[in-house]
Amino acid sequence: MLNFKVNEDRCIQCGKCITDCPPMCITMQDGDFPVIQDESKCLRCQHCLAICPTAAISIMGVNPDNSTELQYELPTAHSMETLIKGRRSTRKYKKKALDEKTIAKLLETSFHAPTGVNAQGVFFTATTTAEATEDLRKEIYTKVSKLLSNSDFDENDMRFQYLQMAHKTYINHDIDIILRGAPHILIASASKNIPLPKEDCLIALTTFDLLAQSMGVGTLWDGMLKWCVDDFFPELAGRLGVPEDHEIGYTMVFGHPAVQYQRTVQRTPPKINLVRKF
Structure with missing residues (x-):
């Protein structure tokens, strides 16, 4: 049971949940709100909940208001780069x-x-x-x-x-x-x-x-x-x-590590194959 629900007071009928649905199982008739006609196609990925700009969609009993807003919470590209380069075994x-x-x-x-x-x-x-x-x-x-x-x-x-x-x-x-x-x-x-x-x-x-x-x-x-x-x-x-x-x-x-690393290492040049024409 998907329990797909749309808060009609919040929904602005933008259609983003429809266009981003991987199995394309969400539909909307003119003037209506989004619905899932065939629940067997749903991947339960919650893309519809995640992409809704007004937090109008709930699925599988999940309350969108309990999700974390992404706009101000994501790390910077630089901090992610440092994390990846700085991780040590x-x-x-x-x-x-x-x-x-x-x-x-x-x-x-x-x-x-x-x-x-x-x-x-x-x-x-x-x-x-x-x-x-x-x-x-x-x-x-x-x-x-x-x-x-x-x-x-x-x-x-x-x-x-x-x-x-x-x-x-x-x-x-x-x-x-x-x-x-x-x-x-x-x-x-x-x-x-x-x-x-x-x-x-x-x-x-x-x-x-x-x-x-x-x-x-x-x-x-x-x-x-x-x-x-x-x-x-x-x-x-x-x-x-x-x-x-x-x-x-x-x-x-x-x-808990018993050692503390202080800086990133410097690798040899990566092995990369860039294909510009096929």
Whole structure:
């Protein structure tokens, strides 16, 4: 049930909701107000609510007055450029966990990331306490130790080489390379039945990454964690609550950074292909 409603006292019949509707399911007869004739076509993207200049449209029970006005709230291009260039992968963390309200804010906002055909199917699994992450950390290294003691593994497999290095460093120096000592882990997964599960997860995590940086939260895209919960020990993903029919897009660790970067880096020239004529 879409519950598409138009506040006739506010609606100026400008037609913007009609022209911007991706599946073109909103119509309006002369002298009437916008309506949706076939609700099955609606993507539930809320473009109609977002574009209405007078906040006249409600859909799915959402009150447009509770949305944030964009005119004075968007960051400048310069501040976005600085955020993108200034973000760093954090490999040193304070042991203190983030406040659960901060974690919820990060995840709820990141769920707004775009998804293929607006599937909105990304599922976030995150540890909320340092204790839970520490228990996971110990379990991972125990399982890695057993895995590496198995003579059947392929020593030419790059994944094993990295896990060997991480295990040796953990045993000999008590340094955690797999989770980097972070107090939280994050897994983004999605049902295999949606059009683009992996890509949707990557976009959502990128959104999480940038928002976290803006809030002073450190992040690290963690490929070794993904190997552990996806390739080698999928039972860990199950114990954490990742649905069995989901594809894991990628994994992260995050928390209070124990380091503070002061400036952007300077990359080599980007690899760009500009096509001016086809």
